[in-house]
Amino acid sequence: xxxxxxxxxxxxxxxxxxxxxxxxxxxxxxxxxxxxxxxxxxxxxxxxxxxxxxxxxxxxxxxxxxxxxxxxxxxxxxxxxxxxxxxxxxxxxxxxxxxxxxxxxxxxxxxxxxxxxxxxxxxxxxxxxxxxxxxxxxxxxxxxxxxxxxxxxxxxxxxxxxxxxxxxxxxxxxxxxxxxxxxxxxxxxxxxxxxxxxxxxxxxxxxxxxxxxxxxxxxxxxxxxxxxxxxxxxxxxxxxxxxxxxxxxxxxxxxxxxxxxxxxxxxxxxxxxxxxxxxxxxxxxxxxxxxxxxxxxxxxxxxxxxxxxxxxxxxxxxxxxxxxxxxxxxxxxxxxxxxxxxxxxxxxxxxxxxxxxxxxxxxxxxxxxxxxxxxxxxxxx
Amino acid sequence: xxxxxxxxxxxxxxxxxxxxxxxxxxxxxxxxxxxxxxxxxxxxxxxxxxxxxxxxxxxxxxxxxxxxxxxxxxxxxxxxxxxxxxxxxxxxxxxxxxxxxxxxxxxxxxxxxxxxxxxxxxxxxxxxxxxxxxxxxxxxxxxxxxxxxxxxxxxxxxxxxxxxxxxxxxxxxxxxxxxxxxxxxxxxxxxxxxxxxxxxxxxxxxxxxxxxxxxxxxxxxxxxxxxxxxxxxxxxxxxxxxxxxxxxxxxxxxxxxxxxxxxxxxxxxxxxxxxxxxxxxxxxxxxxxxxxxxxxxxxxxxxxxxxxxxxxxxxxxxxxxxxxxxxxxxxxxxxxxxxxxxxxxxxxxxxxxxxxxxxxxxxxxxxxxxxxxxxxxxxxx
Numbered sequence: 001x002x003x004x005x006x007x008x009x010x011x012x013x014x015x016x017x018x019x020x021x022x023x024x025x026x027x028x029x030x031x032x033x034x035x036x037x038x039x040x041x042x043x044x045x046x047x048x049x050x051x052x053x054x055x056x057x058x059x060x061x062x063x064x065x066x067x068x069x070x071x072x073x074x075x076x077x078x079x080x081x082x083x084x085x086x087x088x089x090x091x092x093x094x095x096x097x098x099x100x101x102x103x104x105x106x107x108x109x110x111x112x113x114x115x116x117x118x119x120x121x122x123x124x125x126x127x128x129x130x131x132x133x134x135x136x137x138x139x140x141x142x143x144x145x146x147x148x149x150x151x152x153x154x155x156x157x158x159x160x161x162x163x164x165x166x167x168x169x170x171x172x173x174x175x176x177x178x179x180x181x182x183x184x185x186x187x188x189x190x191x192x193x194x195x196x197x198x199x200x201x202x203x204x205x206x207x208x209x210x211x212x213x214x215x216x217x218x219x220x221x222x223x224x225x226x227x228x229x230x231x232x233x234x235x236x237x238x239x240x241x242x243x244x245x246x247x248x249x250x251x252x253x254x255x256x257x258x259x260x261x262x263x264x265x266x267x268x269x270x271x272x273x274x275x276x277x278x279x280x281x282x283x284x285x286x287x288x289x290x291x292x293x294x295x296x297x298x299x300x301x302x303x304x305x306x307x308x309x310x311x312x313x314x315x316x317x318x319x320x321x322x323x324x325x326x327x328x329x330x331x332x333x334x335x336x337x338x339x340x341x342x343x344x345x346x347x348x349x350x351x352x353x354x355x356x357x358x359x360x361x362x363x364x365x366x367x368x369x370x371x372x373x374x375x376x377x378x379x380x381x
Numbered sequence: 382x383x384x385x386x387x388x389x390x391x392x393x394x395x396x397x398x399x400x401x402x403x404x405x406x407x408x409x410x411x412x413x414x415x416x417x418x419x420x421x422x423x424x425x426x427x428x429x430x431x432x433x434x435x436x437x438x439x440x441x442x443x444x445x446x447x448x449x450x451x452x453x454x455x456x457x458x459x460x461x462x463x464x465x466x467x468x469x470x471x472x473x474x475x476x477x478x479x480x481x482x483x484x485x486x487x488x489x490x491x492x493x494x495x496x497x498x499x500x501x502x503x504x505x506x507x508x509x510x511x512x513x514x515x516x517x518x519x520x521x522x523x524x525x526x527x528x529x530x531x532x533x534x535x536x537x538x539x540x541x542x543x544x545x546x547x548x549x550x551x552x553x554x555x556x557x558x559x560x561x562x563x564x565x566x567x568x569x570x571x572x573x574x575x576x577x578x579x580x581x582x583x584x585x586x587x588x589x590x591x592x593x594x595x596x597x598x599x600x601x602x603x604x605x606x607x608x609x610x611x612x613x614x615x616x617x618x619x620x621x622x623x624x625x626x627x628x629x630x631x632x633x634x635x636x637x638x639x640x641x642x643x644x645x646x647x648x649x650x651x652x653x654x655x656x657x658x659x660x661x662x663x664x665x666x667x668x669x670x671x672x673x674x675x676x677x678x679x680x681x682x683x684x685x686x687x688x689x690x691x692x693x694x695x696x697x698x699x700x701x702x703x704x705x706x707x708x709x710x711x712x713x714x715x716x717x718x719x720x721x722x723x724x725x726x727x728x729x730x731x732x733x734x735x736x737x738x739x740x741x742x743x744x745x746x747x748x749x750x751x752x753x754x755x756x757x758x759x760x761x762x
Contacts (some may be wrong), residue, residue, distance in 0.1 A: 040706045068698040315447040325421045
């Protein structure tokens, strides 16, 4: 089971330090969780993730249900053994992925759609999602929720909040005896009062932690921060608080300031595959020709295995030849960057200088000029 | 400079043990050299190659001339520093790659063709090949030769052998003062007498080692072994002997038995990317559905980082989802397999049991059912 111990609350803001205890280890919070949708954090060996001190990674119920499938996962006794990962795993319920499909039918019972792999019919229900996550054997399972479109009407979101609550009850029922932790998900779009209603209903149930869903789905930064600042306080302070699908350093800063403990995102690996590096002074496009002769590391302020060995020019060359190693090195650096970023952020909270840390990060240009682009479609994996 | 010290000659066959000394270390021979065409052994970090005890890798003059280009290589003082590789590098002259292009014009002066990257006109000459390899700063440079088609007429091959000899003289001239070793390449197609003429002409020049070119270009196994058995004896025994483009364990066994010291091939990484593993009992197609539930390692007789951690089922899953890690793990295992294979082969020579070793390898099925397929198009990288 999963338990959160709060170690410290900031005097400056709502940020907090904690430790999550799972059957697979201890996790210092705030924590960034690298995403391994298909049971692999794209491009990295499991021992490389370990060397970066990743204490928990994400798997995805929807994708793992399609492949390798429940029969294989059960044969191996779960995802930990299947992918040879000794540390903690959290699984997304599949809600977000199912709702990203264009051709689906939402019923009270669940969601009907066709497999994007082979076109076969699938009927995803709260019960099936719990069954999948039980077979995966994740340390933390997520409730099956409905994630609405950013432009959904108030009327639609209202109906959806009710459905997500009823599904949450069915998840709790179906989940009994699994030995896993289960987190509830608060929805409600960008309507404060619907967020309040969803939070009241979801937090009234016996979940081990709570997530904010439906953010970072294409909306503007100011909307994300508005909902964030309003919604975190609606979650009980003695349980873990998880902001789903967030990996951009500037939103992480805002989330932690508001009291969020956990976040995940495909951003570091996806950006890495596309030739972009996260650095302390902003995003760097290593595909750009200006890197051809550049002997400096990806980030002067980083001492990861990539930055201490390889130059920008070499990585630029690899990317220009579409060599796997270019994507690999940038994915590794980007994960390393976020792990270090969150480690330094925890130290700043511990030393009561979080607001200074945040200001300095932003002053150094950490946001980067492309910041807003990060808000769309980062979560599909 | 490069020097070969012969440590032992087998009493059973023409196999020999040696040590090559370069400015970047010592190399035990027979040696398998992983291919890093574009300055990267596809999918592996340089420190992973080190952990597999790769003491020398290949670069390719033709590809590195196109990208990153001589200006970048000179800025970095050569490929070693550009790619952060501390050990030895041998460069292919570009001969084989140029001759693989369909649209080219072969003149006495050199070969005219268009860049496969941007269509620009290139005129590759022995002098340009030497200039490129000097900028790369490889420990061992190769002469610029003409590699003929496997179905070339006797008349054509005869003319080509003369051209390769004249080009070899120009290479030696252009190469003076570079501080690199230079190996000559014996051609002559599948005609024994032309091989003899080429060997006589090439070995009369002051090269630091000699290679057999024009093999493994699509011909049958029996032709390869016939030319091999005939040609190795034409090379001086006090210099390194290099069979170009060979990586299939069965041909390695035949090559070493005939007195070859060095070989290279893209086979381990190319097969890895396509889902095939090299094992002591033959090739294994991990894409096949029979691996879905298979908890065993890729090779029961291998203790590499892949085989000691991951199952066939997991790698099958990664390949079926086209995840980078599947290609990465198999590329690593395949390189590891060949490094171990050659290490055991050296031990067998040292202990005068090479012929038994060879027999046992073949009896265990090491050749695999696809052996012959390996003879075509393995060299382009």
